[in-house]
């Protein structure tokens with residue numbers, strides 16, 4: 162890819178998500194780091210992706226593994242130095258890979274200097290105005306909101322002598338106080354943060370909890386259906402789909418959400434759009450916005466706001482041709498209105514890995530490969546999550562090794578099972594993850610030897626070899642156009658034509674006849690029929 166290409170490269174890129182703690186460990190402490198990523202960039206080049214998104218590596222106490230930022234303008238020593246970040250960017254660009262970093266604007270860490278100052282300054286101070294502090298006279302939290310990670314979204318702070326006690330809002334963990342975006346100081350601070358990283362050469366930002374930031378101004382109670390208590394409302398945002406994709410869009414459409422998706426948030430993204438536009442290289446913003454409908458997602462990608470938003474409806478859809486077709490047509494319909502192009506994603510660091518979601522074992526893997534190939538055939542940009550190219554499944558992490566804050570707040574297993582460090586080589590842990598000899602921060606299963614990059618690279622039938630073939634085919638077919646025509650080939654079959662390409666996915670268990678054409682790439686063995694749980698591209 163030509164990095165000087167200003168021409169909306171992101172509309173068709175394949176972006177690989179690096180979960181920094183779990184990708185590659187250079188210093189041997191059992192936790193991934195920036196030099197580890199740099200050392201593995203040639204692997205990503207060879208895999209055939211165009212860009213990478215790196216989860217937060219800034220100074221952080223790691224209560225939510227970096228999504229609790231104490232200093233937005235520095236690298237946590239656990240992951241390296243600013244010099245290591247510069248080196249990573251330079252090497253990636255040398256290899257033609259663009260780099261997107263994570264931005265966490267909804268909340269800071271409670272260790273951030275602003276929050277520490279707010280605690281010290283007391284009620285009524287301008288320091289407390291940077292967060293959402295409220296009084297409560299009856300000893301209860303100021304409203305009925307629940308944290309995404311379980312329990313009340315408010316924590317009471319100790320009052321100093323003669324002070325009134327206050328509560329602060331945290332839609333996530335109590336160590337992640339929400340910022341007050343109605344205070345202009347907050348917006349100014351984030352503009353500086355954007356500039357800091359743009360000046361260092363990042364190609365864009367993945368914006369965490371982009372639908373948060375503003376809450377309804379009077380912080381009124383969430384309206385609940387009769388008989389429901391706030392506790393019985395399923396957690397709705399980014400934390401929850403780990404145990405179940407429970408936040409199905411349908412369920413959420415029914416709910417009152419005074420804490421999410423307020424109209425004021427769009428002014429923030431218009432301002433950021435203008436900040437990015439001053440830089441060369443077509444830099445981007447991509448929203449992580451768990452909105453209730455495709456239409457409200459489309460609002461984030463209007464021409465003067467963000468370039469992309471994650472389209473979680475593909476990931477939340479059941480294994481069914483009908484469900485996938487609905488997602489595809491709904492997505493195109495919503496985005497057409499604003500002239501944006503779609504994104505597709507099947508796995509990330511917050512959800513159960515897709516082979517496991519599709520039932521696990523050989524069938525889960527066959528379905529996962531088929532869903533991936535179908536996704537890669539769609540116009541738009543695709544996001545891959547580290548380890549999916551190895552066919553990794555969700556790991557059942559033993560309770561004593563779980564670190565997800567939602568586990569501590571709810572007793573539910575949480576998201577650690579999709580964050581197990583990658584196996585690179587060898588026949589025992591840490592499988593080349595780092596130079597150490599013991600288990601990494603989350604222990605790897607002892608039966609992962611056949612899944613290492615080294616083992617799979619040598620096997621043309623492996624999932625890794627399949628991903629390389631699929632990504633190479635995608636590059637070859639890059640000229641196939643932005644429009645698709647849905648085809649009717651049977652109830653269990655999803656099929657569409659995109660220029661000269663026909664993509665067919667068989668979600669059923671019986672083989673179906675293949676339309677005419679030469680096989681470009683397939684997710685599993687095909688003959689003149691397409692077996693169940695298999696996808697193919699024909700030309």
Ligand code: BGC
Pocket residue numbers: 225228229265333369370399400449510511
């Ligand atoms: C991230 C999660 C994180 C949460 C709070 C989400 O969008 O993807 O991993 O726990 O935001 O920052």
